Amino acid sequence: MNGAGALVRSLLASGVEVCFANPGTSEMHFVAALDAVPEMRAVLTLFEGVATGAADGYARMADRPAATLLHLGPGLGNGLANLHNARRAHTPVVNVIGDHATSHTKYDAPLESDIAAVAGSVSGWQRRSTSTAEVGADAAAAVAAARDGRIATLVLPADVSWDDGGEPVAAPPPAARASATPEAIRDAADALTSGEPCVLLVGGDATRAGGLAAAGRIASATGAKLLAETFPARIERGAGVVAVERLAYLTDMAVHQLAGTRHIVLAGARSPVAFFAYPGKPSDLVPEGGHVHTLAPQDGAAAEALEELADLVAPGIAPDLAPLARPAMPTGPLDVQSVSAVIGALLPEGAIVVDESVTSGFALPAATAGAPRHDWLTLTGGAIGFGLPAATGAAVACPDRPVWCLEADGSAMYTISALWTHAREGLDVTTIVFNNSAYAILRLELQQVGAAGFVVGDGARARSLLDLSRPDLDFVAIATGMGVPAVRVTTAEEMAAALRRAAAENGPHLVEAIIPPLVP
Structure with missing residues (x-):
């Protein structure tokens, strides 16, 4: 068995059943090994930040690690923002990073880089496999480290991947987490x-x-x-x-x-x-x-x-549980209050909500507090572009549960290609894009940090960096171009109809909600 085959089988034997991938030349033997092991689900993403964010969302909901397959140092670099979020969430993720064959590194080829330095910024564990015979044990060790809530990064040189002599190794059962003294x-x-x-x-x-x-x-x-x-x-x-x-x-x-x-x-x-x-x-x-x-x-x-x-x-004390209480369905033009009320009124039981709504979602906690029981995933590390990828992973982890991705317009554009994966995999993800044509959070931060007082004249140049118009983003066109049915809504009635329609149909949907920004 070659090294790539031993690695894939070791991951599977250790409980890792999904790999979110954006591979390149150095990973082709891993790709071939995935084809030979159908029990390992391989999910293609068009950007490494989608792969890493999907692994984060998957592991948060599955309570077990997912793997990523990334191409050398630049591929890992493209995935760093969502690995940062995963690190802050203590999410178990195993990165497999292909590298040049060991005999090739001395030539300083264009994609040669210091992978260890890039990985070190987010990884709690990392190792480079130096021989095919060690690959199985290295993979098992990576999974064991990830189960401890760390990002584990395993670098696999191409020759170690293609050489024979590998044997699968299973990680030991996960250790119990530290108890309170x-x-x-x-x-x-x-x-x-x-x-x-x-x-x-x-x-x-x-x-x-x-x-x-x-x-x-x-x-x-x-x-x-x-x-x-x-x-x-x-x-x-x-x-x-x-x-x-x-x-x-x-x-x-x-x-x-x-x-x-x-x-x-x-x-x-x-x-x-x-x-x-x-x-x-x-x-x-x-x-x-x-x-x-x-x-x-x-x-x-x-x-x-x-x-x-x-x-x-508190012996004998019972907890005070939230009652079922939905907001009244609003009417008229959408704003940050009414858009949240529609979501609270229609959120389905057992939903997984992935929240990257930023300022547009400030009213969501109150509007959804009494909705039927659900899970809520948040942007733990503050690196934007989390929502669409995490929704991808959550839907793969829990195919029988509806996933609602609440997404701001600016952050959606960071990882918008996740919509293509939603369509390709037929994932039950309803994405609601709050389109206010602004980085409203940065308008707020301009005031919070005291920088507004340094703006010269009418502030047109500063404002232009916080504005998302000229041209306006058309999320309906973007989504349909990637195979996701989409609709634009401007009123509460239209939004409610769109969400009901999405709930009645299988597969992904996108609802573009046009709302004024919270911060003018």
């Missing part, structure tokens, strides 16, 4: 029952229904304010689940949420910090004199720790 549980309990203002900040696996139920019990018994991290990797929401407010993205709002807090108990979340530095505003959001208590780290067994803590401080 008795001391950490006691410290958190003391803080929560101290009588001083407390915040219980949850992330990681604590944003699933079980962890939220335990957190809700604790909040009910102690009076602590329950918050989720600003951008959770995956949060279960809706009727029958404990509702939780997220820590605000805007610094002033987050400061208000945390004002007066004396104790912050972290369960799978980081200590809160501002997303950016702003003149005259704090970077560390822990109030002065406040104390931080780590119950469970981001990659720890946070839900389990919360259950132990709840049994200690």
